[in-house]
Amino acid sequence: GIQVEQSPPDLILQEGANSTLRCNFSDSVNNLQWFHQNPWGQLINLFYIPSGTKQNGRLSATTVATERYSLLYISSSQTTDSGVYFCAVGLSTSGTYKYIFGTGTRLKVLA
Amino acid sequence: GAVVSQHPSWVICKSGTSVKIECRSLDFQATTMFWYRQFPKQSLMLMATSNEGSKATYEQGVEKDKFLINHASLTLSTLTVTSAHPEDSSFYICSANSAGGGNRPYNEQFFGPGTRLTVL
Numbered sequence: 001g002i003q004v005e006q007s008p009p010d011l012i013l014q015e016g017a018n019s020t021l022r023c024n025f026s027d028s029v030n031n032l033q034w035f036h037q038n039p040w041g042q043l044i045n046l047f048y049i050p051s052g053t054k055q056n057g058r059l060s061a062t063t064v065a066t067e068r069y070s071l072l073y074i075s076s077s078q079t080t081d082s083g084v085y086f087c088a089v090g091l092s093t094s095g096t097y098k099y100i101f102g103t104g105t106r107l108k109v110l111a
Numbered sequence: 112g113a114v115v116s117q118h119p120s121w122v123i124c125k126s127g128t129s130v131k132i133e134c135r136s137l138d139f140q141a142t143t144m145f146w147y148r149q150f151p152k153q154s155l156m157l158m159a160t161s162n163e164g165s166k167a168t169y170e171q172g173v174e175k176d177k178f179l180i181n182h183a184s185l186t187l188s189t190l191t192v193t194s195a196h197p198e199d200s201s202f203y204i205c206s207a208n209s210a211g212g213g214n215r216p217y218n219e220q221f222f223g224p225g226t227r228l229t230v231l
Contacts, residue, residue: 033220041149041202043222086154090218096168097143097208099220101155 002027004089004102012108013077021072021105023087031090032063033099034072038083046072050090077109113139115207117223124195125231132190132226134205141207144188145220146180149202161188195230202227 003026013019023032031050035043047054047061049070054061058077063070070087087102114137124130134144143162147155159180160168167180177199179191188207192199204225208218 031216031218035222041204041225041227043204043206045219045221048216048219088155088220090220096160096162097218098145098157098160099206100157101147104154106152 002029002089002091002100004087004100006085006087006102006105008105009103010106010108012110015077015079015109015111017077017109018073018075019077019107021074021085021107023070023072023102025068025070025089025102027068029065029068029089030092030097032065032070033088033090034061034070035086035088036081036083037086037104043086046085074107077107079109079111082107082109113207113209113219113221115205115221115223117205117226119226120224121227121229123229123231126196127194130192130195130228132192132203132205132228134188134190134207134223136186136207136221139207139221140185140210141188142185142210143208144182145206145208146178146188146190147204147206149204149225155204158190192228195228197230200228200230 005024007022034046049063051065058075060073085105088099116135118133146158161182163182169175182188205223206220
């Protein structure tokens, strides 16, 4: 099956710093989403980005589907950005549609 | 944004009992709902895909008789953990796929808040 790897697995930043999170996938996908899981377990939608670049405030994302990777940029990080960031790739196989999650990046932003 | 509710948010039960978890899309119709399981400090593992009015599609290694899924309508799916044992203790999360339309792309996934199950 498809492999979805994220890097780095762990990241510690000082408040105000910028960071880039990476998501590599091993096969063609139909789409890709980025999520932030807060300390209570809730997954929050960040981007629906099968290709191209999108920006939302301090966050932006780029997916290069032909090269099988996506990047999530966090600028001017804040302590509230702490948590786990997941990418998830959408696949259509055998008449069903499903998402496979990446391994995650655990981010801690220090005040 | 799209809202997905999940109930209960946490449950503690005795070994051997069955537990039902409900997942509802509150302000949109979901063509497909998904059930995930997450262990501490790990990623989400897809358990099954649930389509309204048809049988669920289970991922390899997931026991369909253990984890019963019913998708009664375009806004409700339920997961029943039958004869729960301590190894079933986990964080269970549902999601619902948007059918598209308006500002929502087709097949964008929205998550419920999760259910923390502890089996004693």
